[in-house]
């Protein structure tokens with residue numbers, strides 16, 4: 447794929463962004479784009495295990511996004527397949543000589559937010575802004591394009607070892623990587639890589655690896671009480687809204703830790719049925735993050751106690767579920783060195799930073815950790831993308847010249863081994 451083809455593919459994804467586990471058209475487009483290459487493709491149960499997923503999209507939501515995908519020009523048969531079997535793809539390409547087994551995670555999901563329509567926003571100015579109310583505001587359209595582009599580059603199979611690309615759904619909310627680990631697709635990988643666009647860095651800059659990051663747990667709590675007439679018999683009601691509200695305040699009052707940086711957020715709270723009814727249901731989502739895994743676990747324990755206490759105080763039931771999780775990352779020095787070397791050799795890369803601490807969370811870290819715990823190596827490289835707006839904002843944008851740079855670095859890393 448030349449630059450024009452890469453751009454066209456990326457813009458097609460950008461125009462049709464799909465949030466977590468709804469990447470139906472995206473998965474279909476990826477398979478179309480790699481049709482005819484000497485690769486093997488795993489999908490459905492072979493690529494991810496969706497059975498433990500909490501809050502998987504409802505059949506109605508899946509139907510709507512399937513219809514949207516078909517409307518956007520994806521073959522109906524492919525859309526139907528990914529709607530039914532899930533949206534993860536694992537693509538293997540085998541080199542002609544024996545060598546290491548590489549893994550590369552590229553995430554493919556978008557965010558449930560509106561994209562800027564301002565003519566100063568590049569996609570709006572060039573006619574490929576989102577048409578469906580979601581937005582690629584984290585560059586995962588570029589990541590998917592890097593994955594597809596790299597498969598095209600390596601189609602001559604003139605390298606040692608093999609490459610497995612994990613096209614992962616649902617990175618936002620850190621829910622997808624675990625489903626792929628559960629299906630066993632990270633087993634046997636010697637070197638696990640992930641790649642991410644860095645909007646705040648100029649095109650032509652590359653980071654060998656993220657370090658640190660925050661371990662995170664995304665939680666959902668369902669409170670179930672009893673409805674009653676708010677004036678006629680308020681005392682017979684069991685107030686789920688109050689239990690959730692008490693929990694929300696107490697969660698935000700969990701102390702800071704001296705042993706780690708922590709973050710807490712109660713992100714959503716939906717409760718009640720009507721102004722004159724004692725609210726019988728409440729659904730709350732919240733997250734706990736920490737620079738140390740054990741502290742993230744302790745935060746979850748404390749949240750669980752708070753929820754239990756508040757539920758008891760209001761006489762309601764509460765069920766807490768972990769929707770998503772990730773861990774911190776420690777890249778392997780030797781691998782980082784190789785990435786740095788590959789980047790330095792590139793004529794268009796003007797700045798190479800060895801490592802950069804990461805203030806967010808990403809479930810690629812679970813994949814990297816999985817491989818490291820089995821004796822392999824891992825690193826998470828970043829490619830400067832020169833965005834005017836921050837990640838997850840309506841004006842986030844990837845400068846497209848960054849896409850071939852990402853492909854080049856990965857290709858030379860794999861070919862030089």
Ligand SMILES: [Zn+2]
Pocket residue numbers: 583584618837838
């Ligand atoms: Zn993101």
Ligand SMILES: [Zn+2]
Pocket residue numbers: 584585586617642
């Ligand atoms: Zn991202």
